[in-house]
Amino acid sequence: MSDAAFDDKRVEELATGFALGELKEDELKELYEYLRNEQAEEVAAITWSALASSLDLKMKLSPHFADTIRHRIEHDDDKADDAFAGGILQRLGVRRKQLDPVNTAEQKKHPLPGIFIIIPAILLVVIIWLLLPDNSPFPVVRHVSGGKVFQEGDGLVVDQQVDQRQIAIGKGGKLILEWPTGDQVSVQGPATILVQHKGMSVVNGIVWLQINPDFTLGLPDQHMRSNEASRIAVKVENSVSVVGVESGKLVYGDDDGKDFLEINPGQALWNGQRDFQWHxxxxxxxxxxxxxxxxxxxxxxxxxxxxxxxxxxxxxxxxxxxxxxxxxxxxxxxxxxxxxxxxxxxxxxxxxxxxxxxxxxxxxxxxxxxxxxxxxxxxxxxxxxxxxxxxxxxxxxxxxxxxxxxxxxxxxxxxxxxxxxx
Amino acid sequence: MTVTAFGSAQRLCILLLKEDLNQDNRLGASLADQLDEWMCLARDEEDHEAFASVVAETHHLVRSTTLRECADAELSDEIAQETFVRAWSKRHQYRTGTSPRAWLLTIARSQLLDHHRRSNREHRHLRDLIRQELLRRQPPDDDEWTRVRLEALDVCLAEINDSQKELLDLVHTQGLTTDAAAEILDIKAPACRKRLSRLQQALRQCAEKRLQEIL
Structure with missing residues (x-):
C-alpha cells in the first residue's frame, strides 16, 4: 500500500487527464498510487466522475462520434451520404454550422437604396438581360467526365449553362465550369456545389479554382473573396473547410464585408479559424x-x-x-x-x-x-x-x-x- | 445504465420521482416500438435516416454502458462506434419485434470481450492497471437519468463565460489535447489542464444543483 497523501485537487486534475487519455507515464503512476492508498474509494469516485463528465461533454459538444460512424459506414457502403451524418448530428444535439448564402463582392459594394420600390424594375431588366445570348452571369460547363453529374436531377453536358440550383457530382465525376468573366473551377466528385454570379458555394468535396479578383467563395464555415487573380484549392468535409492558396490572395472578412485576414500563397485556412503553412x-x-x-x-x-x-x-x-x-x-x-x-x-x-x-x-x-x-x-x-x-x-x-x-x-x-x- | 457525474442527486431523484419514472416507462415503451420500426426500415430499405435515428436514440446507452465496463473513455467510444458500424453491416440479422437496444448492447459486449481477449495476450500497461482498480469500484448503475443530467448540463453550459467556452470547444469539440489547447490560449499546459479540471468540476456541481432544484 502506498503512502501517497491525498490531494483532491491534484486527483481531480489527474482524473481529468486520465479521462482525456493524456496522462504521461509519471502521472499514470501517481494516479495508480492514489488508487491503491487508503483513500482509493474516494479517488475512484472522483475518477469515475471525471470520466462521466468527459463523456457528457463529448455527447453535448463533439461531432466526432457520429462523424466516425458515418466515415466507417461510408467506407463499407457508398450509399451513405452527408445527409446521414447530418441526420445523426442533428439528433445528437450537436449543432453544425450551416451554409449561408454568399454575398457576392458586387452585392457588397453596391447596396441598393429604396430596394422595395425598384425590385420589379430590376427583375425585369435582369430577366431580359438573362435571355440575351452570352449575357448570363452564370457559368457554362466546359468539361464533364467520370461519375454522374447532375443539377437537380438533370445530367449536365458540355456547353450547357448552369444556374443557381444545387449541382451534385458523383464519386469519380469531374466538372469544370467557366464564368463569362473567365473564372474557372474544377470540381472533383463526390461533391456538392452551388454557383452564383461571380461566386460559388461548396457544400462538400474538393474544388480547384482559377479565379479573377472579387470572386466570392462560400463555405460552411467561412466566406472568402479573391483579392487578385488566384489559384485556390478547397476541401470541404463534414462542414469543415480547408482552403489553400497556391497563388494570388484570398481575403476573409466578417459579415460587414470588412477584411481582417489575408491568406497568401503557400498558406491555408482551416475551419475559418486557423491559418497554417499549407505547403x-x-x-x-x-x-x-x-x-x-x-x-x-x-x-x-x-x-x-x-x-x-x-x-x-x-x-x-x-x-x-x-x-x-x-x-x-x-x-x-x-x-x-x-x-x-x-x-x-x-x-x-x-x-x-x-x-x-x-x-x-x-x-x-x-x-x-x-x-x-x-x-x-x-x-x-x-x-x-x-x-x-x-x-x-x-x-x-x-x-x-x-x-x-x-x-x-x-x-x-x-x-x-x-x-x-x- | 451509466456512470454518473452527479450520483447523490440522482439517487434522490430515484426515490422522489416515481411518478415521473412511471411516465418515463410509458414513454420508454413507445420509444422501444419506434426503435424497432426504425431498425426494420434500416434493414429492409437501407434507410440511413432511420438508422441515424437509432444511433441518436441509443448512443447514450451504448457509450455509457461500454464506459462503465471498460473505464476508458477513448476505448468505450471506439467500441461504441464499432458497435454501430457492425449493427449497420449486420442489419439484416436484426429480428423484427426484438429490442434494438438489447441487440446493440449484445454487439457492444461482444466487441468488448474481443478487445479484452486481445489485450490479455499483450503486455499489461499502467493504464490497464488503473482501469482494473476503477472497475473494482464501479459506481452504481443509474443510466435512466442520463437525459435529465444532460438537460441540466445544457443549462449550466449556457452560463459559462467565453474563455471557458473556448476551452471546452478546443478540447471537447475540436478534440485537441490540453497541451495543444494551451498553446492556442497562450497559457502553460499544466495550467490548461487545471483550468479544464476546475471547469468540469464546476459544471458537475452546477448540474447536480440543478437536479436538486428540480426536486
Missing part, C-alpha cells in the same frame, strides 16, 4: 541550419518529401516529430542506414542500398488515424513510423545538402493543365 517549396540548396517546419497538427493528412545528400560518414539528417503522447520521435538518416529512436532507445534500423553519397529521395505520408508511411531511396519497402502530428523540424549535422523540399497538407494541389485553355 513549402523552393527550399532548395544546402541548408546550414535546422529547418523548422512547424506544420500545424490540426492538419491530419500531410506529406513531406525532399532529397538529401550526405557528404561524409559523420553527416546526418535528423527529422523530429511527436507521437500520440506528445513524446519526441526522432528519425536519423545516415549515409548507409536509417534509424528511428524515442527517449534514446532505438525503435528500428534499416540498412540503405546504393551509393552513400548520392541524393536520396525521402517521402513521409501522414493520414489521420494511420501510422506515417516512410519511403526512402535505397530501401525497397515502406516503413511505418508512429508519428501523431506532422513533422516538426529537420536538423542537419555535418555536410548535408537538402533540396526539393515539399511539405503539403490540406486540400490536394491543383494538377498541371487542370483548367480549360490553360
Amino acid at each position: 513549402y517549396s523552393d527550399a532548395t540548396g544546402i541548408a546550414t541550419s535546422p529547418v523548422n517546419l512547424g506544420l500545424d497538427p490540426i492538419a491530419a493528412n500531410w506529406s513531406c518529401s525532399f532529397k538529401v545528400a550526405l557528404a561524409d560518414d559523420d553527416s546526418m539528417l535528423i527529422c523530429k516529430g511527436l507521437d500520440e503522447r506528445a513524446e519526441e520521435m526522432i528519425l536519423n538518416i545516415h549515409p548507409m542506414h536509417i534509424e528511428a529512436e524515442k527517449n534514446n532507445n532505438e525503435l528500428w534500423r534499416y540498412n540503405l542500398q546504393g551509393a552513400p553519397r548520392s541524393p536520396r529521395r525521402v517521402t513521409l505520408e501522414g493520414k489521420q488515424g494511420s501510422a506515417t508511411v516512410l519511403t526512402i531511396t535505397g530501401l525497397d519497402k515502406k516503413i511505418q513510423w508512429h508519428l501523431h502530428a506532422p513533422l516538426d523540424s529537420l536538423e542537419m549535422k555535418g555536410a548535408v545538402a537538402l533540396s526539393d523540399l515539399r511539405y503539403r497538407t490540406g486540400p490536394p494541389p491543383i494538377p498541371d493543365n487542370e483548367f480549360v485553355n490553360e
Whole structure:
C-alpha cells in the first residue's frame, strides 16, 4: 500500500487527464498510487466522475462520434451520404454550422437604396438581360467526365449553362465550369456545389479554382473573396473547410464585408479559424541550419518529401516529430542506414542500398488515424513510423545538402493543365 | 445504465420521482416500438435516416454502458462506434419485434470481450492497471437519468463565460489535447489542464444543483 497523501485537487486534475487519455507515464503512476492508498474509494469516485463528465461533454459538444460512424459506414457502403451524418448530428444535439448564402463582392459594394420600390424594375431588366445570348452571369460547363453529374436531377453536358440550383457530382465525376468573366473551377466528385454570379458555394468535396479578383467563395464555415487573380484549392468535409492558396490572395472578412485576414500563397485556412503553412517549396540548396517546419497538427493528412545528400560518414539528417503522447520521435538518416529512436532507445534500423553519397529521395505520408508511411531511396519497402502530428523540424549535422523540399497538407494541389485553355 | 457525474442527486431523484419514472416507462415503451420500426426500415430499405435515428436514440446507452465496463473513455467510444458500424453491416440479422437496444448492447459486449481477449495476450500497461482498480469500484448503475443530467448540463453550459467556452470547444469539440489547447490560449499546459479540471468540476456541481432544484 502506498503512502501517497491525498490531494483532491491534484486527483481531480489527474482524473481529468486520465479521462482525456493524456496522462504521461509519471502521472499514470501517481494516479495508480492514489488508487491503491487508503483513500482509493474516494479517488475512484472522483475518477469515475471525471470520466462521466468527459463523456457528457463529448455527447453535448463533439461531432466526432457520429462523424466516425458515418466515415466507417461510408467506407463499407457508398450509399451513405452527408445527409446521414447530418441526420445523426442533428439528433445528437450537436449543432453544425450551416451554409449561408454568399454575398457576392458586387452585392457588397453596391447596396441598393429604396430596394422595395425598384425590385420589379430590376427583375425585369435582369430577366431580359438573362435571355440575351452570352449575357448570363452564370457559368457554362466546359468539361464533364467520370461519375454522374447532375443539377437537380438533370445530367449536365458540355456547353450547357448552369444556374443557381444545387449541382451534385458523383464519386469519380469531374466538372469544370467557366464564368463569362473567365473564372474557372474544377470540381472533383463526390461533391456538392452551388454557383452564383461571380461566386460559388461548396457544400462538400474538393474544388480547384482559377479565379479573377472579387470572386466570392462560400463555405460552411467561412466566406472568402479573391483579392487578385488566384489559384485556390478547397476541401470541404463534414462542414469543415480547408482552403489553400497556391497563388494570388484570398481575403476573409466578417459579415460587414470588412477584411481582417489575408491568406497568401503557400498558406491555408482551416475551419475559418486557423491559418497554417499549407505547403513549402523552393527550399532548395544546402541548408546550414535546422529547418523548422512547424506544420500545424490540426492538419491530419500531410506529406513531406525532399532529397538529401550526405557528404561524409559523420553527416546526418535528423527529422523530429511527436507521437500520440506528445513524446519526441526522432528519425536519423545516415549515409548507409536509417534509424528511428524515442527517449534514446532505438525503435528500428534499416540498412540503405546504393551509393552513400548520392541524393536520396525521402517521402513521409501522414493520414489521420494511420501510422506515417516512410519511403526512402535505397530501401525497397515502406516503413511505418508512429508519428501523431506532422513533422516538426529537420536538423542537419555535418555536410548535408537538402533540396526539393515539399511539405503539403490540406486540400490536394491543383494538377498541371487542370483548367480549360490553360 | 451509466456512470454518473452527479450520483447523490440522482439517487434522490430515484426515490422522489416515481411518478415521473412511471411516465418515463410509458414513454420508454413507445420509444422501444419506434426503435424497432426504425431498425426494420434500416434493414429492409437501407434507410440511413432511420438508422441515424437509432444511433441518436441509443448512443447514450451504448457509450455509457461500454464506459462503465471498460473505464476508458477513448476505448468505450471506439467500441461504441464499432458497435454501430457492425449493427449497420449486420442489419439484416436484426429480428423484427426484438429490442434494438438489447441487440446493440449484445454487439457492444461482444466487441468488448474481443478487445479484452486481445489485450490479455499483450503486455499489461499502467493504464490497464488503473482501469482494473476503477472497475473494482464501479459506481452504481443509474443510466435512466442520463437525459435529465444532460438537460441540466445544457443549462449550466449556457452560463459559462467565453474563455471557458473556448476551452471546452478546443478540447471537447475540436478534440485537441490540453497541451495543444494551451498553446492556442497562450497559457502553460499544466495550467490548461487545471483550468479544464476546475471547469468540469464546476459544471458537475452546477448540474447536480440543478437536479436538486428540480426536486
